Amino acid sequence: MEPIKIAIQKSGRLNEDSLRILKDCGISIDNGRDQLKAAARDFPMEVLYLRNGDIPQYLRDGVVDIAIIGENVLFEKGKDIRVSVRLGFSKCRVSLALPKSVDYSEIGDLDGKRIATSYPNTVRHFLDKAGISADLHIINGSVEIAPNIGLADAICDIVSSGSTLFKNNLKEVEVLLQSEAVLAVSPKIGEEQEGILRQLQFRIESVLRARQNKYVLMNAPNDRLEEIIALLPGMRSPTVLPLAEEGWSSVHTVINRERFWEVLDEVKKAGAEGILVCPIEKMVL
Numbered sequence: 001m002e003p004i005k006i007a008i009q010k011s012g013r014l015n016e017d018s019l020r021i022l023k024d025c026g027i028s029i030d031n032g033r034d035q036l037k038a039a040a041r042d043f044p045m046e047v048l049y050l051r052n053g054d055i056p057q058y059l060r061d062g063v064v065d066i067a068i069i070g071e072n073v074l075f076e077k078g079k080d081i082r083v084s085v086r087l088g089f090s091k092c093r094v095s096l097a098l099p100k101s102v103d104y105s106e107i108g109d110l111d112g113k114r115i116a117t118s119y120p121n122t123v124r125h126f127l128d129k130a131g132i133s134a135d136l137h138i139i140n141g142s143v144e145i146a147p148n149i150g151l152a153d154a155i156c157d158i159v160s161s162g163s164t165l166f167k168n169n170l171k172e173v174e175v176l177l178q179s180e181a182v183l184a185v186s187p188k189i190g191e192e193q194e195g196i197l198r199q200l201q202f203r204i205e206s207v208l209r210a211r212q213n214k215y216v217l218m219n220a221p222n223d224r225l226e227e228i229i230a231l232l233p234g235m236r237s238p239t240v241l242p243l244a245e246e247g248w249s250s251v252h253t254v255i256n257r258e259r260f261w262e263v264l265d266e267v268k269k270a271g272a273e274g275i276l277v278c279p280i281e282k283m284v285l
């Protein structure tokens, strides 16, 4: 069987997390510092280490079957390309920003302005929808410096913490899109490779679900058991086992990271004690 070919960013912000998610799926690959291509151990997969910005074209041409890529790049250069799973890392947004000293109240304020960006299609799409025309200057890096050197009136680039904007005296005025890393699929993927993709997707979803949840064990007095169980979510329902000491039970359950601290506070107030929290490696529904 031909292995599935996956593109991973050669170096940069996506590289490490991309290799980590594959590793968590039980797929180990040598890191790509000195090589452009590697075979996975224990899974029918070949990895090509590529520039993020080149990946949409490789997917389109069928040079690779799948890729881990930022959604922002797909929106810019690969709108025809299907996403199979959102991966939950490298979260950022693509935004328009202006010098802090410039007043801004609505999108019309950008009419006729010079905008520096590495995302011309994304900006054009946004401005066209608003019926605005602007003069785009396409630059590949250090976009945030453009207004300070007189190259542009505004910029459009990736924002995450906002510290790059802050350092350059810029303010974010419009969010064009939210982005995270995704698993994207070539329109030319073959049938056998679709089968491998389904296996991979199943593993990725189990890993992502596990990352999203914690396994929690606690001791509960039997006379408050009902109240404690009512507070707890679980995959089906919590597990209750008797302790060696009379009148007490051990309660086990799975709690979503987002609700985790809130639930712990509530069960503690209801009399639970000796609470243990463990990471989950894989979670299959």
Ligand SMILES: Nc1ncnc2c1ncn2[C@@H]1O[C@H](COP(=O)(O)OP(=O)(O)OP(=O)(O)O)[C@@H](O)[C@H]1O
Residues within 6 Å of the ligand: 009, 010, 011, 012, 013, 014, 050, 051, 052, 053, 054, 069, 070, 071, 072, 073, 090, 091, 092, 158, 159, 160, 161, 179, 180, 181
């Ligand atoms: N500050 C950030 N915080 C979170 N995610 C980010 C940030 N900057 C970029 N990203 C995401 O990571 C992806 C890769 O960014 P990175 O800067 O490593 O690559 P690049 O220089 O754009 O691409 P290439 O691999 O083509 O050189 C971006 O497309 C975006 O999805």
Ligand SMILES: O=P(O)(O)OC[C@H]1O[C@H](OP(=O)(O)OP(=O)(O)O)[C@H](O)[C@@H]1O
Residues within 6 Å of the ligand: 013, 141, 142, 143, 144, 157, 158, 159, 160, 161, 162, 163, 164, 165
């Ligand atoms: O809001 P922040 O947390 O400051 O992140 C945003 C910055 O991060 C990215 O640059 P990166 O560091 O990847 O450098 P690059 O321009 O060389 O890609 C992006 O292009 C912004 O400049």
Ligand SMILES: [Mg+2]
Residues within 6 Å of the ligand: none
């Ligand atoms: Mg970057």
